[in-house]
Amino acid sequence: MLGDFISLSFQSAKSRKLRSWLTVLGIVIGVAAIIGLITVSQGLESAITDQFNKFGTNRLFVWPKQVAGSFNFGQELTTEDVKVAERMPDFKWVTPYLVENANIEFSKESHFRPVTSNPIDSIEGRWSDIDMDLKQGRLWSPNEKNSAIIGSKTAKDLFNKEIMINNNIIINGQKFKVIGILEEFGDPESDNMIHIPIDVARDLFSKKTQVTFIELVLKNPAEIDRVSKKLSRNLKSSRGNENFEVKTPQQLMEQLGVLLSVTQIIFISIASISLVVGGIGIMNSMFTSVLERKKEIGIMKSIGATNAHIMIIFLAESALFGLVGGIIGIILGSLGAYSVKLVASSFGFELIKISIHPWVVIFGMSFAIVVGMLSGFFPAYRAARLSPVEALKDE
Numbered sequence: 089m090l091g092d093f094i095s096l097s098f099q100s101a102k103s104r105k106l107r108s109w110l111t112v113l114g115i116v117i118g119v120a121a122i123i124g125l126i127t128v129s130q131g132l133e134s135a136i137t138d139q140f141n142k143f144g145t146n147r148l149f150v151w152p153k154q155v156a157g158s159f160n161f162g163q164e165l166t167t168e169d170v171k172v173a174e175r176m177p178d179f180k181w182v183t184p185y186l187v188e189n190a191n192i193e194f195s196k197e198s199h200f201r202p203v204t205s206n207p208i209d210s211i212e213g214r215w216s217d218i219d220m221d222l223k224q225g226r227l228w229s230p231n232e233k234n235s236a237i238i239g240s241k242t243a244k245d246l247f248n249k250e251i252m253i254n255n256n257i258i259i260n261g262q263k264f265k266v267i268g269i270l271e272e273f274g275d276p277e278s279d280n281m282i283h284i285p286i287d288v289a290r291d292l293f294s295k296k297t298q299v300t301f302i303e304l305v306l307k308n309p310a311e312i313d314r315v316s317k318k319l320s321r322n323l324k325s326s327r328g329n330e331n332f333e334v335k336t337p338q339q340l341m342e343q344l345g346v347l348l349s350v351t352q353i354i355f356i357s358i359a360s361i362s363l364v365v366g367g368i369g370i371m372n373s374m375f376t377s378v379l380e381r382k383k384e385i386g387i388m389k390s391i392g393a394t395n396a397h398i399m400i401i402f403l404a405e406s407a408l409f410g411l412v413g414g415i416i417g418i419i420l421g422s423l424g425a426y427s428v429k430l431v432a433s434s435f436g437f438e439l440i441k442i443s444i445h446p447w448v449v450i451f452g453m454s455f456a457i458v459v460g461m462l463s464g465f466f467p468a469y470r471a472a473r474l475s476p477v478e479a480l481k482d483e
Contacts, residue, residue, distance in 0.1 A: 114366025119417025127425035146309035193258035205289030225268030237268035241279035367463035374467035402468035410460020
C-alpha cells in the first residue's frame with residue numbers, strides 16, 4: 089500500500105511539473121548552500137590544521153598586542169625584546185623578523201610586495217627546525233649582504249619572466265642577487281615570500297630597532313607552557329607594559345578554529361533561511377494542491393480511504409519534494425565545493441582538501457525530507473479533515 093501512496097504522490101507532482109520544480113527550488117538552494125559551506129569550511133579547517141601541525145609543539149611566537157576594535161597593533165616589538173628572550177636558556181633559536189612592504193623590480197616590471205627579513209647566522213639550523221627547505225640554490229654565507237631567497241610563486245608568477253638563480257631583483261632601488269628558491273608550501277603567503285638578511289633590511293627600510301614578530305624554538309617542547317609564562321613575565325618586567333602576546337601554535341590554531349566555527353554557523357544560518365523559504369513554498373504548493381484535488385479526495389474517501397490514508401498521500405508528496413530537492417542540492421553543493429577548490433588553487437592556495445563526508449550527505453538529505461514533511465503536515469491535515477460530502481459538493 090505504501091508503494092501505491094508513493095505512486096500517487098509522484099503522479100500528482102508530475103502532473104504539475106512547473107509548479108513542482110519551483111517548489112523544489114528553495115530546498116535545492118538551501119541544501120546546496122549548506123553542503124557547500126560545510127564541505128569548504130571543513131577543507132579549510134583541515135588545511136589550517138595541517139599547516140599548524142607542521143609547526144610542531146616546540147615553538148613560541150611573540151607579537152605586538154592588537155588594539156581592540158582595530159587592525160592596528162599597539163607598541164612595537166624591538167631588539168630589546170629579542171635580547172630578553174636570548175638571555176633565557178630555554179630556547180634553541182630566537183629569530184626576530186622584520187616584515188615591510190617594498191617595491192620589487194625585475195625585467196622592467198615592478199610590484200609592491202611584503203619583504204621578510206631574518207638573521208642569517210646559523211641559518212641552516214634555524215630553517216631546518218621550522219621545515220624551510222630549498223628547492224634550488226643555496227642559503228646565505230656568513231656576513232653575506234645583498235642577496236635574497238624567494239618563494240616558488242615569486243619566482244614563477246610574480247613577473248612575466250621567471251626569476252632564476254643568480255638573477256638580480258631590485259628592492260626599493262637596491263640590487264639583490266637571488267641565491268635560493270624555496271620549496272612550495274601550498275599557500276600564497278608562504279609561496280610569495282621574499283627573504284633578505286635583517287641587517288640589510290634595517291638600513292633599507294630605516295628600521296633600526298623595530299621587530300615585526302619573534303619566533304622561538306624551544307630546547308624542550310614538553311616545557312612549552314612553563315616557558316611561555318616565564319617569557320611573558322620577563323618581557324613584562326623589561327618593557328614595563330603588556331603590549332605584547334606570547335602564543336603557542338596550539339593557541340593560534342584554537343583562535344582560528346573559533347573564528348572558523350563562528351563563520352560556519354553564520355553561513356549555515358543564512359543558508360537555512362533558504363530552506364525555510366523552500367518549506368514555505370512546499371506548504372503553499374500543498375495547500376493549492378488540496379484545493380485543486382478536493383473532488384479526488386472526496387472520491388477516495390467515498391470508496392473507503394481513511395483520514396490516515398489521505399494524510400500519508402499528501403505527506404508522501406511533500407516528502408518527495410524534499411527528497412528531490414535534497415538530491416539535487418547535494419549534487420550542486422558538492423560541485424560548488426569542488427569549484428571553490430579549483431578557484432582557490434588558481435590563486436595559489438593548494439592546501440584546501442575537499443571531501444564529501446557521508447554524515448554531511450545524510451544530514452543534508454534528512455534535513456530536506458524533514459523540512460518537506462513538516463511543511464506538508466498542515467495541508468495534509470486539512471485534506472484529511474475534508475468530508476466526502478463537502479469535497480464533492482464544492483466541485
